[in-house]
Amino acid sequence: MNKLQGATDIHGLRDVILYHTSEPEKFNQIFDLVEKYVPDVAYEHLLKQLQISCVKAEIQQHLEEGFDPDYLTNLVASTMNDSTIDQECQFKVASNSFRDIHLATDRTNGLHWGLSCLQKSVGNIIKGDFIGIFAYVEVGKTTLAASEVANFALQVTDGSILWLNNEQPEGEVKRMIQQAVLGTSRLEYEEDLDHYESVYKELLGGDLNRILLVDIHGQDLNHVKQCLEHYKPRLVIVDRIDKIMTGGREAKAAKHEQFGFICQQLRQLAQEYCPIIAITQADKSVRYQDWKTKENVDIKYIDFSQMATSHVAAPAEFDVIVGIGKDQAFPSLRYIHVSKNKIGPSNDPNVRNIKSVVRLNGGISRYEDV
Secondary structure, three states, X not given: OOHHHHOOOHXXXXXXXXXXXXXXXXXXXXXXXXXXXXXXXXXXXXXXXXXXXXXXXXXXXXXXXXXXXXXXXXXXXXXXXXXXXXXXXXXXXXXXXXXXHHHHHOOOOOEOOOOHHHHHHOOOEOOOOEEEEEEOOOOOHHHHHHHHHHHHHOOOOOOOEEEEEOOOOHHHHHHHHHHHHHOOOHHHHXXXXXXXXXXXXXXXXXXXXOEEEEEOOOOEHHHHHHHHHHHOOOEEEEEOHHHOEOOHHHHHOOHHHHHHHHHHHHHHHHHHOOOEEEEEEEOHHHEEEOOOOOOEEEOOOOOHHHEOOOOOHHHHHOOEEEEEEEOOOOOOEEEEEEEEEOOOOOOOHHHHXXXXXXEEEHHHXXXXXX
16 A cells, blocks of 8 residues: 555655655645645545545656655645535534434433442433543542443443553553452452453453453554544543644644644544543642641542643533542542533532542452442
């Protein structure tokens, strides 16, 4: 396959083309203008046209002779005037069928939470739901995700749950998941690995690969989408979303704008594939220093305004945001606050935006009701 045909974004196309041209400065100027001024729809259309053009003999010849900047200039101009762009901008009208609307929004057969406070507040989750979990360092974000994934996996009878990891070493994450599913400590199950692997498989309906972990360190959103397209999972966990790379024009934006763009894209993927639970950090406002004792004090119930690098754009994309706080005086307790909730079954704000105390059982990677 031609290298250009394999490129998945304008940034990748730029790298390949610059390698094949004797006039890189001209190409850089053209690409800079494309990324700055070409509208999003035309930008995507241009990418498609470049990819399609790669298989044509004339482009093969361009590559052999050295890519001509005038070719890209002409292609950009023709793309901007292409009537097919208008077709891509057509409004998508939602179905007015009562049955279609019911099927798209019915949560009866959705996945239910293990923690009773989350089930009470959020309810079952279905395709389209985009849920954020955030906390400060070493509070237990990944452990909460592992605990709930173990619970969700028992409900999945076909397909898989996909865990996209760019946080901890994958072996550590898999160990946490195994502990949570088994309800057994690592020290215990490592005494008889074959037996506990059999138990693990049986608990997951006979499918040892019910929960799949894919490493995405250093990868971008295109790679994330390719993973979802390949595995077509029932649920996705992304730990952590703020470490996903951005390319093209977004790579030049401020950090909070990049984070907002990542959240926007993940929300679209949730609507296209399955519910997505995304993990990220809390900012330093969740901890302060006591002026008398000079000791660090953690805020127990944190809200989405304390999500790191969030500003407004990122929180706006989530349907549900779950914050986890702690109190150093009670190291085994955690404080759950559903500070944003667009999908919960109750209109009671005390339920919809619930605050609840739960127990962290780190030895078996589970969160438990108190």
